Amino acid sequence: MMRTASRFLVATAVTALVPAIVSAQSWSDQPVHPEDHEAAAAVSYEDGGMYYNEDDILTYNVGEDGTVDWLTFSGFRRYHSECHVCHGPDGEGSTYAPKIKNSAVHMDYYDFYDVVVNGRKNGNSVMPHFGDNPNVMCYLNDIYVYLKARGMDAIPRGRPGKKEAKSDMIQEMENACMG
Numbered sequence: 001m002m003r004t005a006s007r008f009l010v011a012t013a014v015t016a017l018v019p020a021i022v023s024a025q026s027w028s029d030q031p032v033h034p035e036d037h038e039a040a041a042a043v044s045y046e047d048g049g050m051y052y053n054e055d056d057i058l059t060y061n062v063g064e065d066g067t068v069d070w071l072t073f074s075g076f077r078r079y080h081s082e083c084h085v086c087h088g089p090d091g092e093g094s095t096y097a098p099k100i101k102n103s104a105v106h107m108d109y110y111d112f113y114d115v116v117v118n119g120r121k122n123g124n125s126v127m128p129h130f131g132d133n134p135n136v137m138c139y140l141n142d143i144y145v146y147l148k149a150r151g152m153d154a155i156p157r158g159r160p161g162k163k164e165a166k167s168d169m170i171q172e173m174e175n176a177c178m179g
Helices: 001-025 034-041 070-082 109-119 140-151 168-178
Strands: 045-046 050-052 120-122 125-127
Touching: 070 140, 109 140
Parallel strands: none
Antiparallel strands: 045 050, 120 125
């Protein structure tokens, strides 16, 4: 009788802890189910070659023929020049740092921005701050859009084959940021 009660208590305790354990996982460890995030990734409008969802947050745009918007293409290039050394190719992670393609889906845009700008420490893991690195900051939106597209499986691994042209507005913003 006592063993049955003990097993019941252990099972109850484990069941009660599962939500806490799951929420304690980092965003990168959480699987992405694209169908659960379609609304947040859906294009609501375009402005100067940049695409936004209904909450006015930048998002990606992939045409039926696989053509990606400029920010997604640029994000691929910028991610692989600054971020992949730690986080692995295509946002898939490495033995050194976690995959971050899922983080761009699960994290709020502003939380993602905050981590990149200010860095973060989690136990022995340290994400350095990049707030003073123009090669990241001038292209942070591009990197975010690219990683979101990767996390949603909207684009495959590797360099996008087709891209929209860079708009005048995007060029002006880049020139203003880079000097």
